[in-house]
Each structure stands twice: as structure tokens, then as C-alpha cells.
Amino acid sequence: MEEVVVLIVGAGPAGLATTACLSQFSIPYVIVERENCSASLWRNRAYDRFKLHLAKEFCELPHMSYPVDAPTYIPNNQFVKYLDDYIEHFNIQPKYLTAVESSTYDIDGKCWCIMARDMTSCMVVNYMARFLVVASGENSAANIPMFLGQQTFPNVSIHSSKIAYDLVTHGANTFLVIRSSIHVMTKELIRLGMTLVRHLPPKWVDHLLMMMADFVFGDLSKYGIMRPKKDPLVQGMVTKIKGKTIEFQGGNEASFDAIVFATGYKSTSNTWLKNGESMLNDNGLPNKEFPNHWK
Numbered sequence: 001m002e003e004v005v006v007l008i009v010g011a012g013p014a015g016l017a018t019t020a021c022l023s024q025f026s027i028p029y030v031i032v033e034r035e036n037c038s039a040s041l042w043r044n045r046a047y048d049r050f051k052l053h054l055a056k057e058f059c060e061l062p063h064m065s066y067p068v069d070a071p072t073y074i075p076n077n078q079f080v081k082y083l084d085d086y087i088e089h090f091n092i093q094p095k096y097l098t099a100v101e102s103s104t105y106d107i108d109g110k111c112w113c114i115m116a117r118d119m120t121s122c123m124v125v126n127y128m129a130r131f132l133v134v135a136s137g138e139n140s141a142a143n144i145p146m147f148l149g150q151q152t153f154p155n156v157s158i159h160s161s162k163i164a165y166d167l168v169t170h171g172a173n174t175f176l177v178i179r180s181s182i183h184v185m186t187k188e189l190i191r192l193g194m195t196l197v198r199h200l201p202p203k204w205v206d207h208l209l210m211m212m213a214d215f216v217f218g219d220l221s222k223y224g225i226m227r228p229k230k231d232p233l234v235q236g237m238v239t240k241i242k243g244k245t246i247e248f249q250g251g252n253e254a255s256f257d258a259i260v261f262a263t264g265y266k267s268t269s270n271t272w273l274k275n276g277e278s279m280l281n282d283n284g285l286p287n288k289e290f291p292n293h294w295k
Contacts, residue, residue: 001127001128002030002126002127002128003128004028004030004127004128004129004130005027005028005029005129005130006022006027006129006131006132006133007029007031007114007127007129007133008030008031009031009032009100009132009133009134010032010033010134010136010137011035011039011094011096012038012040012041012042012136012137013039013061013083014135015031015033015094015133015135016031016038016061016086016090017061017062018031018133018135019090019092020061020062020064020092021062023090030095030129031094032095032099033094033095033096033097034098034100034119035096035097036096036097038084039083041139042076042079042080043080047076049075050075050076051073051074051076052074052076053187053190054187054190054191054194055073055187055191055194056070056073058194059079061083063090064085064089064090066082070082072191097119097120098116098118098119098125099116099117099119100136100272101115101116101272102114102115102272102274103115103132103273104274104275105132105275109128110130111129112128112129112131112132113127114126114129114132134269134279134280136267136268138266138267138285139266139267140265140267140268140269141265141266141267142159142265143261143263143264143265143266144263145261145263147238147239148239148241149242152241152243153241153244153259155244155258156258157258157259157261158261159260159261159262159263160261163260167260175254175256177237177238182225182226183213183227184213184217185209185213189209189216193206193208193209237249244256246259266283266284268284270282270283
């Protein structure tokens with residue numbers, strides 16, 4: 001049993017930021033990561049041409065800014081370099097290939113009892129921590145929804161994390177299905193909104209952004225793109241798969257050669273956090289809402 005003050009699970013940006021903040025107060029910690037590197041989402045799943053969709057002033061980690069010559073929207077390779085520099089600057093030493101399998105809170109002892117496994121040696125490592133930081137992210141496991149008849153599709157069916165190129169630019173006839181209505185914004189509008197919300201009520205900022213989006217894009221309904229709280233998309237969610245034919249909400253059908261599930265990821269925290277019901281919901285996300293949802 002290894003006794004620690006703070007155990008941090010996950011060496012992504014959130015976990016790294018936590019270690020840096022703890023270091024500022026000389027609070028001892030241990031950080032464990034199930035992958036063989038830090039920020040595996042950014043290193044192993046992000047496309048080469050990927051850029052952060054938020055401006056750099058909203059994406060800095062605590063106590064260390066980006067280089068002065070960094071672009072407004074940071075490319076993936078530069079973000080990874082920034083994280084590597086961050087690790088070196090704060091001398092962060094994650095225990096890689098260490099997967100937490102269970103964690104329970106001992107009310108009498110007022111501590112967390114965590115069982116982890118060294119994936120290299122398969123040895124079990126037990127920790128007793130006064131504080132536990134769940135920094136394993138919202139995007140731990142690929143999320144693939146199940147549809148009626150999905151097993152009948154005869155061709156390739158993969159999650160988007162398995163591809164690293166843009167289908168349309170490589171000549172594929174691509175069809176995009178979005179379950180819900182959406183807001184269409186530019187990066188610049190989002191940056192403006194995030195800046196203004198520091199000084200103005202969110203409802204005012206939202207109204208202003210909607211007016212500006214109307215000016216920039218005009219009426220997108222003719223393309224089947226509807227805003228939230230209005231009519232659904234012309235082509236609704238998938239309701240059934242019959243071989244190569246996919247049926248959509250409303251009865252429309254079309255034939256496809258491949259299916260790419262760009263349906264995101266899900267948290268795996270609930271698989272090992274055994275008594276975190278008060279903190280996390282069934283999806284492994286915080287019960288509390290913005291702005292207190294991460295506390």
C-alpha cells in the first residue's frame with residue numbers, strides 16, 4: 001500500500017494542469033496514466049490538420065503561456081509540443097501504463113482506496129490517497145450507438161478515430177447525418193462570444209451572436225440545417241439499417257458503401273469509481289452544472 005496525499009488519474013491536459021497547481025503549493029501527488037504517453041487523445045486520435053477550435057487565450061494551462069509567436073488557433077502538433085514543454089517545466093513524472101481498476105472511499109479512514117494495475121508487469125498497485133482527482137477525461141472510449149439491423153450492413157463500419165484523412169477531399173461521396181439541430185458559427189464568432197461573456201450577461205451575448213451568424217451565413221434552412229429549438233434536420237437520425245440501405249427518421253432511405261461513426265467518445269470513470277454516485281451521472285460526467293461542474 002502506497003500512501004499519497006493526492007492521486008491524479010489521467011495525464012491529459014486536466015491532469016497535467018492539476019499537477020502544476022499542486023506543485024505551486026508544494027503539495028505531494030502521484031499521477032497515473034493508463035496509456036504509454038501523456039495526452040494520448042491529442043497524440044494518437046487527432047488528425048494531422050487538426051487545430052484547437054478555441055482561441056489560444058482560452059486554451060492555456062495554468063502558470064505557463066503559449067510562446068508569443070503562437071498562432072491564434074493552435075495546430076495539434078504545436079499543442080502537443082506545448083504539453084511536452086509543460087511537463088518538462090513542472091517536472092511532471094506520470095506513472096504510465098498504470099490503469100486504475102477500482103476506487104472506493106473509506107468513510108471511517110477518510111481516504112480513497114485505489115487499486116491500479118501496472119500493465120507492463122501485470123502487478124497490482126494499491127494506493128491510499130487523501131484526495132482523488134478524476135482527470136480521465138470525457139473521451140476515454142469510442143462511442144458507437146446501436147441501430148436496428150446494424151449487423152446486416154455488409155461493408156466497412158468504423159468509428160471516426162480509426163481514420164486520419166478527410167473523406168470529401170479524397171473524392172468520397174460523403175453523407176453527413178446529425179441527430180440534433182445545430183448552431184453554425186465561425187471560430188471568430190465563438191472567440192468574440194467567449195470574450196464578451198466575461199463582461200455581459202450570456203443571454204445578451206447569445207442574441208448578438210445569433211444576429212451576427214444570420215449576417216454571415218444567411219438562412220441555412222434551405223440546406224437542411226436548422227437551429228436548436230426549431231424544426232429538426234431534413235434528414236433525421238438513423239432508425240434502421242437493412243444491408244446497405246439505411247433508413248432515416250421520416251422514412252427516407254439511401255444506400256451506402258461505408259459507415260463512419262463520428263459519434264464521439266464517452267467517459268469510463270464509472271467503471272472504476274465505485275462510489276462516486278454523488279459526483280458523476282450515469283454517463284460518467286459531473287452532476288453539477290456550469291460553472292461548477294468541474295469542482
